[in-house]
Amino acid sequence: MTRKSIPRHQAVERHLRSRIANLRPGDAVESDSELSALFNVSRMTVRQAAQRLVDEGLIYRVPGVGTFVAEPKVHRDMARLRSFTEEMARRGAVAGSRVLSAELRAGTADELAALHLAPRSTVTHVRRLRLADGRPVAIENVVLPMSCSAVLNEDLEHSSLHEALRTLGEIPTSATGTLVAVNAGAEDAELLQVEPGAALLVEERLIVNQNGQPLEKTQTRYLGDEFVFHVTLAR
Amino acid sequence: MTRKSIPRHQAVERHLRSRIANLRPGDAVESDSELSALFNVSRMTVRQAAQRLVDEGLIYRVPGVGTFVAEPKVHRDMARLRSFTEEMARRGAVAGSRVLSAELRAGTADELAALHLAPRSTVTHVRRLRLADGRPVAIENVVLPMSCSAVLNEDLEHSSLHEALRTLGEIPTSATGTLVAVNAGAEDAELLQVEPGAALLVEERLIVNQNGQPLEKTQTRYLGDEFVFHVTLAR
DNA sequence: CGGTATAACCTGTCTAGACTGGTGCCTGAA
DNA sequence: TTCAGGCACCAGTCTAGACAGGTTATACCG
Numbered sequence: 158m159t160r161k162s163i164p165r166h167q168a169v170e171r172h173l174r175s176r177i178a179n180l181r182p183g184d185a186v187e188s189d190s191e192l193s194a195l196f197n198v199s200r201m202t203v204r205q206a207a208q209r210l211v212d213e214g215l216i217y218r219v220p221g222v223g224t225f226v227a228e229p230k231v232h233r234d235m236a237r238l239r240s241f242t243e244e245m246a247r248r249g250a251v252a253g254s255r256v257l258s259a260e261l262r263a264g265t266a267d268e269l270a271a272l273h274l275a276p277r278s279t280v281t282h283v284r285r286l287r288l289a290d291g292r293p294v295a296i297e298n299v300v301l302p303m304s305c306s307a308v309l310n311e312d313l314e315h316s317s318l319h320e321a322l323r324t325l326g327e328i329p330t331s332a333t334g335t336l337v338a339v340n341a342g343a344e345d346a347e348l349l350q351v352e353p354g355a356a357l358l359v360e361e362r363l364i365v366n367q368n369g370q371p372l373e374k375t376q377t378r379y380l381g382d383e384f385v386f387h388v389t390l391a392r
Numbered sequence: 393m394t395r396k397s398i399p400r401h402q403a404v405e406r407h408l409r410s411r412i413a414n415l416r417p418g419d420a421v422e423s424d425s426e427l428s429a430l431f432n433v434s435r436m437t438v439r440q441a442a443q444r445l446v447d448e449g450l451i452y453r454v455p456g457v458g459t460f461v462a463e464p465k466v467h468r469d470m471a472r473l474r475s476f477t478e479e480m481a482r483r484g485a486v487a488g489s490r491v492l493s494a495e496l497r498a499g500t501a502d503e504l505a506a507l508h509l510a511p512r513s514t515v516t517h518v519r520r521l522r523l524a525d526g527r528p529v530a531i532e533n534v535v536l537p538m539s540c541s542a543v544l545n546e547d548l549e550h551s552s553l554h555e556a557l558r559t560l561g562e563i564p565t566s567a568t569g570t571l572v573a574v575n576a577g578a579e580d581a582e583l584l585q586v587e588p589g590a591a592l593l594v595e596e597r598l599i600v601n602q603n604g605q606p607l608e609k610t611q612t613r614y615l616g617d618e619f620v621f622h623v624t625l626a627r
Numbered sequence: 628c629g630g631t632a633t634a635a636c637c638t639g640t641c642t643a644g645a646c647t648g649g650t651g652c653c654t655g656a657a
Numbered sequence: 658t659t660c661a662g663g664c665a666c667c668a669g670t671c672t673a674g675a676c677a678g679g680t681t682a683t684a685c686c687g
Contacts, residue, residue, distance in 0.1 A: 164669080164671090165671075198671075199674085200672095200673090201672075201673090205670090205671095220678070220679050220680080222679080222681085
């Protein structure tokens with residue numbers, strides 16, 4: 158046993174995750190008893206793995222019928238600041254991008270005010286179509302101070318912008334944001350491959366770095382029916 | 393009896409939630425074995441309850457030491473639980489309602505599970521068109537346990553449901569919820585006086601009371617272009 | 628052919644133990 | 658007085674069953 162032994166329920170969970178990745182929503186996965194026979198573990202152990210995937214929304218279980226792959230809904234946990242890439246990884250999908258534009262340009266008054274930059278400053282603007290497993294799911298507009306323009310040299314199609322920022326010493330730390338719903342315009346619709354008028358969830362957020370300085374102003378237009386935003390509210 | 397028919401792990405969970413509500417972060421709660429003795433259940437059953445609270449971030453467990461109340465992870469200042477009435481007041485508008493229906497009916501499986509009620513329980517259901525300065529801005533579906541049915545005697549057109557709940561000794565304390573964007577259906581459109589297909593922001597939230605017990609399950613469909621949800625995210 | 632009873636499955640819930648690795652306190656020896 | 662060992666306790670992991678309640682397919686009966 159040179160390999161560090163992982164808990165058996167993790168082995169079952171890993172199996173189920175790969176199963177889910179290779180099946181379509183609504184398809185059945187193995188039943189508890191099948192899995193317990195397959196892995197030679199007790200049913201309680203199988204249930205521990207399955208329950209976690211239920212909690213993540215990856216599968217659903219119907220008493221008397223079986224366990225099935227759930228509709229892919231991206232659950233975005235609002236209490237945590239995560240990049241799109243992290244969010245996708247959590248969900249077992251591969252994040253990608255098609256860069257629509259990446260340039261230096263004059264900042265708008267809004268942008269400069271939000272980022273605490275001097276009037277007529279130049280900003281770095283990256284516009285990307287975000288992909289989950291190759292499928293378009295969001296349109297992202299990122300505005301950064303010119304001091305972060307080095308990110309334009311990164312591979313913006315395949316790597317994380319937040320990762321690139323971290324290598325520049327800028328650590329995305331917290332954010333405030335707003336959410337509204339809008340109807341897709343013609344351009345939105347074409348990029349996201351939906352009908353014009355489809356409901357989109359628009360998130361605008363301002364991210365600050367480890368020193369509390371404004372770092373990034375982002376507007377992201379998500380497909381409304383594929384993204385679920387999770388919120389926790391306290392009195 | 394209602395008490396008898398709820399799963400034992402829910403009874404333990406309920407106990408822990410009220411425990412958490414009355415303790416401060418870092419305080420220890422009962423150990424697994426204490427709880428299993430207290431409720432006369434096996435430790436697996438206790439663990440099932442505890443694990444869910446760990447997943448929710450309410451408690452944390454340290455092997456060899458015990459189980460403790462966690463730091464509240466939400467920035468309470470920012471992510472506030474507000475009633476529609478409070479939200480409107482904050483914006484300087486007058487909240488109102490048109491009651492579409494207010495009745496006792498059998499709960500759906502979803503509702504009963506969310507509210508931790510026994511199968512086939514009756515629930516209180518209030519459906520209202522919410523008005524801001526007399527203009528329709530949202531459609532609200534509130535589901536409460538039958539124990540709160542007294543709210544049906546209140547003036548639901550002009551007063552706050554949450555206020556009414558407070559007079560019943562049920563204090564809305566925190567909530568978890570989800571947000572998605574959808575297109576308005578025919579009925580939505582007519583009630584909200586918009587075109588069918590208009591983008592709506594759908595909020596589903598489960599509110600718990602001061603003891604951590606599920607109190608209210610609400611779905612609210614907001615006009616997408618009039619409502620902005622403000623969120624704060626921390627790394 | 629249509630309806631019903633039954634058996635086979637499925638998940639949910641639960642038990643009463645077991646062993647592991649870790650923590651922390653208390654006691655007794657140096 | 659200090660420190661090491663032992664012991665009680667803790668959560669993590671896991672077993673091998675059990676029953677309940679729901680679904681579904683099949684086989685049988687009218």
